Amino acid sequence: MGDNRRIRLGMVGGGIGAFFGEVHRMAARLDNRFELVAGAFSSDPKRSRESGEQLGLDSARCYDDFANMVSQESQRQDCIEVVAVVTPNHLHFAPAQAFLEAGIHVICDKPLTTSLKEARQLQTLVIESGLLFAVTYTYCGYPMVREAREMIGRGDLGAIRVVQVEYPQQWLSSAIETTGQKQAAWRTDPTCAGVGGSLGDIGTHAFHLCEFVTGLKVERILADLKAFVVGRQLDDNAYVLLHFNNGARGALWASQVAVGHDNGLRLRIYGERASLEWFQEAPDQLQYTPLNQSRRTFTRGSDAVGDSTAQLTRLPAGHPEGLLEAFANLYREVADQLVMQNREEIASTPLLPTVDAGVRGVHFVETAVASAGKGGIWLSLE
Amino acid sequence: MGDNRRIRLGMVGGGIGAFFGEVHRMAARLDNRFELVAGAFSSDPKRSRESGEQLGLDSARCYDDFANMVSQESQRQDCIEVVAVVTPNHLHFAPAQAFLEAGIHVICDKPLTTSLKEARQLQTLVIESGLLFAVTYTYCGYPMVREAREMIGRGDLGAIRVVQVEYPQQWLSSAIETTGQKQAAWRTDPTCAGVGGSLGDIGTHAFHLCEFVTGLKVERILADLKAFVVGRQLDDNAYVLLHFNNGARGALWASQVAVGHDNGLRLRIYGERASLEWFQEAPDQLQYTPLNQSRRTFTRGSDAVGDSTAQLTRLPAGHPEGLLEAFANLYREVADQLVMQNREEIASTPLLPTVDAGVRGVHFVETAVASAGKGGIWLSLE
Amino acid sequence: MGDNRRIRLGMVGGGIGAFFGEVHRMAARLDNRFELVAGAFSSDPKRSRESGEQLGLDSARCYDDFANMVSQESQRQDCIEVVAVVTPNHLHFAPAQAFLEAGIHVICDKPLTTSLKEARQLQTLVIESGLLFAVTYTYCGYPMVREAREMIGRGDLGAIRVVQVEYPQQWLSSAIETTGQKQAAWRTDPTCAGVGGSLGDIGTHAFHLCEFVTGLKVERILADLKAFVVGRQLDDNAYVLLHFNNGARGALWASQVAVGHDNGLRLRIYGERASLEWFQEAPDQLQYTPLNQSRRTFTRGSDAVGDSTAQLTRLPAGHPEGLLEAFANLYREVADQLVMQNREEIASTPLLPTVDAGVRGVHFVETAVASAGKGGIWLSLE
């Protein structure tokens, strides 16, 4: 806490327009702990440079490719301290290896690599170098996921018996990879995605969550994979039965043809004495039910939640974390207006609440107090 | 879009530890459109300066009070362009007036002021100056609130008949203002909060939302106010009946003694042909029900949602906006570790997913594919 | 309990096709405590007789009108013991009075009468006669409504502060009373319904529920009524503010133009220490939230529920009471088939599960056990 300096961050991939690169940048900005100073944002050198400039970077640090970036950054006094690798799956390994060899910490998207062999090479490098290597299994960053892990760790559920995890999505229900949709194209192409389709893209999230929250290890698995969409080479629906190291049983379902689900990651854990349920689309809640008792809904930010969970929480209970984005929308609209040249345009803002809205609120309060003060009578608001 | 420069932002109030000041700063950082460069963060000059320094500001621009800030900033070439006023209600007026008079745009918390007279003075100043004055009625920044407004505006509901808005909270159910809780103390004190208790603090949000979403104006009101907690001077429960300018009827309920609710703002609007429901604790959803048809759940980011709503959305459907915070938690943990002196501490990170978690995921995928490839047999994961 | 004899029941109104008459009869049959033996089912003598005969009654006890029914039944040895009055509102008073005067107990629909004067006359008759007079405020028969009343009665919530009750429906959103819809016609006609529209039809249910569950009395009210549909003479939207005898405040909203709601009766009660919420469309649940604690969901039939509630429960927890109807559907389909003349039709039952479905289930079990017994392998189900 004492050391609030901002850490020098680099990025590989994630040029302007790449959806997930901007998510990484917003996350890095939120707590003001990082400063993005360098990047090789695209395999196209021109696009890489333009992206960096739009992000306000020094053009000397907008690199043509990650190899240049490694060699030049490592010679600088103010070299980046950590790099975020946000490329498609098959392009994680090479840059991750190069930055580790240069002594630079790494933040990398999942799945780590497209083969176990490469994954283990990185693991060895990390052990030898002592560097930090974070994999962005995003969902374990939710406060209530941490809370679930703590509850299980201290025995609130008794021995774990059954683990149900599912991750249904609908977005690959038809062959959109043949229509020019880039996300779909690389995620269904074995040369980019590796051997797993839905398995690698979302199944790995679900699998990590199981082990993360329970603290158990899966020992044996049995899988039933299927590609429903004609012509698709990788699974778009995966069932995996799970045997855990303590004797618990489980099932994992990942699907990208589950019509009606956007991002329905759901985890349910049944112990001898209680159960937990967490659903990613309502992430601030955790359902806890002791055997033969009523179901309780724990909420992020409430008194029922432990200290370590509370530390990950930026807003009080009842304010979903998306409130920050709502708030940021107002700030964005202020910014949009302030960069306009013409003051008259400002006067015509239709949606941003202005002083008029402020006056109206005060008017409401005073009139309501007056109405009640007279015993509850009707008064005009003009 | 073309102009991506960051706008120079100042802040009055919101010193380190003040909950809402940090919310303003996170919102301002999220899209990287503002740079906080000056502030008078506290009525205690020493605390103001310390806050500014912790935020990484130039110490010359950490001011003792807003009066100094106005006079000195307005003489600088790089003067702040906009100031955020995040003080308690009774301290909005003076700084807002001063900055407007100095030609600086203002972002101000709600309720605007503690009297209608002051509110109208600010309104006049804004009209005369042509400056931007934004009031942070946060909830109108939610994408699905904007969507609701658009739907009503284009006639999806037909003529509006009934508006039900409620804002129940539980946090003032007992006399916590007498226990040293600062937020409770000023919000229940007429000299700081003005004439409305729950009415001013949350009723104004609810009232703004009604008019914002429907595009109607409330013409007459009748209020029934009550302070349930013994010794409390301002209302902690408010009922207000509403007559709208088109003949619609409505009721507003604001309560801070509604046990069980954290921040339960809910808006329901009934038209001749359809109805809408929005609930702040699940802000990504909007319930829409045409007369005698099935209820439909619109979600932020889905195809059903209009363009202007989509522009306010940073993540695809199914990813609640709190996902950004989950993601930011991982980044924060990376930062925490990188500022540690001792590399060995890094090795002991318990929760941040590291290369080991990455390897495990790849192992899972390869083994599952192998199991399915052999017709669905059990395989070991070691 | 010892006395299981079936009580002789008569009915006024509720001929074949009248929706609510059949609901009364099903309710009376469910526990096998009543035997319907007489009736004046319609103001049309022919229709009354036909209805009685279809119901299997002795034709001598199918009367032309309630006056005949009173005079003839009271001369029989096996006279009805109780009569159910299920006519429109304005036709409750006369039969209720006549049966009471003949010494016969009464079950009567709500609202009791169309004027307070008549209501009080019946009250006097009941007091003088010592007869039973039940008014079918149906919702207080739900087990979880009884549970709520018990919890409040024993102080689980502390002193009650706020009562929110609402009863929104959509069915009168347009002028269906002008289209031949009989239910709508009499309920919107002051000569049949009395002075209240939505107020009498559903507001009285909501009002009864408030007082029933809290054990409090409403002392003062203020109402805001509106008829939104052009030409309608009675309110179709009603707001009523409530002051209770212990100082609690409340609001009642009844609406029959609330698009999207079928029968959305919802009651929320806030005390000093906890709150309760009950929703008629999910009647087996009761939400209970102690101050600053997690929300708990009590369910009918669970261990958390008291003895007197348990007595009203016919099925275990998790089996919604509608399960009885699902079960009855199967029995009904059996009956439908058994009354067919042609056995061949029976063989063609498409939906009723037959022995084939039974065999299939046993096949599934044996095959699954065999699969697991061999360590989890794929087996054919033929």
Next chain:
Amino acid sequence: MGDNRRIRLGMVGGGIGAFFGEVHRMAARLDNRFELVAGAFSSDPKRSRESGEQLGLDSARCYDDFANMVSQESQRQDCIEVVAVVTPNHLHFAPAQAFLEAGIHVICDKPLTTSLKEARQLQTLVIESGLLFAVTYTYCGYPMVREAREMIGRGDLGAIRVVQVEYPQQWLSSAIETTGQKQAAWRTDPTCAGVGGSLGDIGTHAFHLCEFVTGLKVERILADLKAFVVGRQLDDNAYVLLHFNNGARGALWASQVAVGHDNGLRLRIYGERASLEWFQEAPDQLQYTPLNQSRRTFTRGSDAVGDSTAQLTRLPAGHPEGLLEAFANLYREVADQLVMQNREEIASTPLLPTVDAGVRGVHFVETAVASAGKGGIWLSLE
């Protein structure tokens, strides 16, 4: 419809106190299509006779055992037309066989028998005799389950791809079979229950529902069974992977150690164009989501629902079918009072709404109308 005569019903098992026998009887009574006239209600002749007498049967038709019942009933002119077999699993076969051989239709609980061999014997008998044989897979009697089947049958979902069915319960989480709980004892005993534990008891329901709703057949299965409770001989948790005859994939999860679930049967079906979800604890709703569109909630009784579903519905939309039970509770309380000897007790009914409650409601309406009539002023309710 024309033939409303009541069918003569017999029962084997289900003596007074046996939970499921009474459910059968209530279901049979609801629509007044059956008359229970004979039974062998218990293996204990005395208990059988007492049960029959309490149910109001002619004592000559209360039999010591099913063998006597078959032989004597078949000699009567007014012989039962259909028998309901409601004994534990291992006692289904013998009476079912005997009644079929005597030419009497059968209604039988599930699972049909404890071995496939016996099940097929019954199947043969049914084919040869042309008799009706219904198996009470209760859940297919729900209107919205029928609606789902119709929707799939007419192609609303396109080709079915994925079927997720789960049936979690908590009641066998500990070894309650060793504590004298009779239901638990026979259901966990292989000699009574057969080879399947949770598989037979609830897995067969889930399995039937899959095939019933989709109209598909399961061709291959793979099972992973486990008994978690120490000493238990039959599975209490079952995973079964499913391959359907059209290429669809599925998973079935049945568990009786799933803490927190009472009777959580849930079915989800994903087709090429849309998906459906139905949950037994909210049986009046069916979630329907077309690809990339908003989720729609169909409700029993609404306009969106087809004719054949509507026929199975006894109450309008928004009135959960449990409303009938709430209503029946009021009737039951009337009956309880009318069989009391002492009229004074009647006067002290605490909960049944009486004429006083009726008067109160009328008073409310008249006062509210008066308040509104004076422009919305406070009036006393005494």
